[in-house]
Amino acid sequence: MRKIRVxxxxxxxxCTYYPNFDLSKLxxxxxxxxxxxxxxxxxxxxxxxxxxxxxxxDIDFTIVGNCSNILFLDTGFNGVVIxxxxxxxxxxxxxxxxxxxxxxxxxxxxxxxxxxxxxxxxTVGIPASVGGAIVMNAGAFNGDIxxxxxxxxxxxxxxxxxxxxxxxxxxxxxxxxxxxxxxxYVILNxxxxxxxxxxxxxxDRMRTIAKARAERQNVGLPSLGSIFRRGDSEFAPAYYIExxxxxxxxxxxxxxxxxxxxxxxxxxDACAKDVLTLIGVIQRKIFVQYGVRLKTxxxxxxx
Numbered sequence: 001m002r003k004i005r006v007x008x009x010x011x012x013x014x015c016t017y018y019p020n021f022d023l024s025k026l027x028x029x030x031x032x033x034x035x036x037x038x039x040x041x042x043x044x045x046x047x048x049x050x051x052x053x054x055x056x057x058d059i060d061f062t063i064v065g066n067c068s069n070i071l072f073l074d075t076g077f078n079g080v081v082i083x084x085x086x087x088x089x090x091x092x093x094x095x096x097x098x099x100x101x102x103x104x105x106x107x108x109x110x111x112x113x114x115x116x117x118x119x120x121x122x123t124v125g126i127p128a129s130v131g132g133a134i135v136m137n138a139g140a141f142n143g144d145i146x147x148x149x150x151x152x153x154x155x156x157x158x159x160x161x162x163x164x165x166x167x168x169x170x171x172x173x174x175x176x177x178x179x180x181x182x183x184x185y186v187i188l189n190x191x192x193x194x195x196x197x198x199x200x201x202x203x204d205r206m207r208t209i210a211k212a213r214a215e216r217q218n219v220g221l222p223s224l225g226s227i228f229r230r231g232d233s234e235f236a237p238a239y240y241i242e243x244x245x246x247x248x249x250x251x252x253x254x255x256x257x258x259x260x261x262x263x264x265x266x267x268x269d270a271c272a273k274d275v276l277t278l279i280g281v282i283q284r285k286i287f288v289q290y291g292v293r294l295k296t297x298x299x300x301x302x303x
Contacts, residue, residue, distance in 0.1 A: 007057040008037075011080070014049050016040045023072040023081065023301075026064065028127060029266050030222040031275065032072025033302065035081040042086045044188060048160050054080055062301055063186050065102055065129035069136060069224050073302025074272045081301075084131075087188070092117065095194050096150065101131030101187040108192075113206065118197035119148045121205040125213040126225070131187040136297055137177040141209050146177070148192045154185040162188070219257045221265035227279060228262065229297045237294055238262035240286045251278040272302070 011017050017039040023032030036059075041047050054061045060079030064070060087102030092115045099108050105123040108130060112120045122143030123133070132138070133145050134152055152165045163185070165178065179185055217225075228237035241247060241261040249256045250267070252274035257263040264275055283294050 003057065007053065007059060010053055011037065011039065011050070014039075014046055014053070015042070017080075021081070023076060026067040026081075026083075027070055027072050027224070028066075028068045028222060029071065029224045029264075029270075029275070031074075031266060031270055031272050033074045033076030033272075035077045035079070037080040039080050039082050040085045041082055044155065047082070047084070047155065047186065050080070050082060051155075051157055051160065062183070064301075065132045066104070066127060068127045068129075069132060069297065070299045070301055071224060071272055071275060073300065075303040077302050087131075095196060097192045097194055099130045099190055099192070101129060101134070101189065103130045104128070105130065105133060109206070112194055113199065113202050116196055116199050116202065117194035118202050118205075119143070119192070119194040121202060121209055124206050124209045125217070130190055134187055134190055135177060135179045135299075137180070141212070145192075148194060150191040150193045152179075152187060152191075153189040154179075154187050157184055157186060217260050217263070219259045219263050219265050221257070221267065223257065223263045223265045224298050226262045227264050227296055227298060228282075228294045231293075231295060233292045233294075236262065237286075240290055240292060240294075241282060244285055244289060246282060246285065249278065249281070251275075251281065254278045256282070272300075276300075 017037050019037055021035045021038035023035050024030050039050060041050060061082055062077065063082050065084060084102045087100040090099040090103045090108055090111055092111060095117055097108060097112060105126050105128050109120045109123045122141040128138065138145050149167045154163050156163050179187060230236050238261045241256060246256050247261040248258045253267040253270035254274035255265050255267050257265045264278055279296060286292050286294055
């Protein structure tokens with residue numbers, strides 16, 4: 001107990017933290033147990049110090065952003081959930097947009113439009129941070145983050161040194177980035193190369209995508225967005241789900257959305273176990289019928 005008290009005292013000096021924090025307040029699907037500690041961090045220097053502290057006291061940690069693709073388990077997280085606050089600065093130099101990991105896709109899309117730069121229109125309506133988009137190699141409407149990526153700066157959680165990844169180093173496996181499910185790196189900054197284009201043409205494209213997303217993906221209930229990666233399969237996961245009549249299927253209060261079958265929504269009182277069980281049902285049935293192994297694109301955090 002004394003060891004824990006010392007850890008808490010040192011953590012309190014470094015940042016604002018909350019013990020026994022309800023993780024369902026963070027995730028966009030409104031699901032999750034409790035974190036032993038939830039810490040809000042405002043600088044890279046402080047982040048380094050907290051990682052050193054966690055390692056010294058053998059306390060697990062995880063880094064989160066907007067939590068729009070994170071499923072927190074019902075058992076919670078017996079460590080420190082570190083939220084990067086104020087890591088949201090963005091600027092444009094020529095046709096390169098520089099953004100910190102905590103900046104929202106909405107904010108960088110608006111700045112690109114203001115500067116007559118094209119390449120981010122596909123991000124309209126995605127509630128993710130830049131860091132999250134990089135980790136998951138996000139893409140939609142024939143656009144993706146990897147095609148405009150120039151450089152990613154990360155903090156190595158082992159050496160505590162800064163490291164840069166160019167686009168050629170970005171991919172580890174097909175449709176996944178080197179950062180997917182990799183706790184060794186914390187994304188700090190990213191440089192994106194965009195293309196000059198008339199303001200009106202960019203705005204028209206943004207409005208078209210916003211309308212399409214509202215029509216197809218406005219599920220109206222808490223969700224994590226698309227659950228499955230398309231991968232190398234012939235069709236999108238939603239196609240297979242609908243062909244098998246799984247649209248609207250429920251496990252507890254977790255439901256395959258009746259609006260977009262690629263989403264799983266929380267009808268009100270779903271737990272992580274419900275979501276994971278439903279994911280398993282979908283994966284097994286699609287593999288049996290089509291021989292396609294669907295992989296999830298959500299991040300699972302917890303014990």
